Amino acid sequence: MVMLELKPIGVVESTLNDPLAAPRQPDEGAPEAWLVFELQVIEGLRGIQPGHEVIVITWLDRARRDVLSVHPRGDVSRERLGVFSTRSPHRPNPIGLHRAHVTAISGHRIRVAHLEALNGTPILDIKPVLEDDVAKR
């Protein structure tokens, strides 16, 4: 099987340190956080402004990669679902998607509201939210 290599472009700086205490979704009490970028990718941030909605793509480095099915939200009374039917962090490629609101920018640091990613989580990419992502079909 081909292996593909990712290079982190930055890291999450957050007060969230405990995976078990972390909110599962941002509307469940996720705090503000800083996205701290590598200096060599700063040019890539040009155009991002406070008020923008972005998708932060992370590498969930504390997740397991050998899990293919889970009880939704860890509730064993619920039937097991394939991880691709859930947002469980545990999956073959532990890529996290986090919709976030930009509140401030300071050099290579971007402040976002309501990020459920843990402190130290590697950042892989940032993309703007498009109308097509949010449209109901």
Next chain:
Amino acid sequence: MVMLELKPIGVVESTLNDPLAAPRQPDEGAPEAWLVFELQVIEGLRGIQPGHEVIVITWLDRARRDVLSVHPRGDVSRERLGVFSTRSPHRPNPIGLHRAHVTAISGHRIRVAHLEALNGTPILDIKPVLEDDVAKR
């Protein structure tokens, strides 16, 4: 810099073969496509059904990784933007996000409507669309 390794879980089977002719967004004429999964991840698909909205995460294998800013949509009359302000495929980690509608499932193959990914594109992950992804804030 730490390197992280991805293992493709499948591949896109599509009539789209030419990167220059491919639609930039799914509402610009993207065709139906098959997502063909590796047999060893089939358990992870349990629960995905026709009618579901999913986010397909791909590796844009024909993209450049050394590009940090672009003219939006290739229009040189528009000011250069950092790639993290755009959905350009060219970026340090060429991860593609594609919202898609599941129309059929056949074993390890999932049919989706309107996928703008090219034939042969590696698939990294599939996630359900959550209310939080689509909510206007």
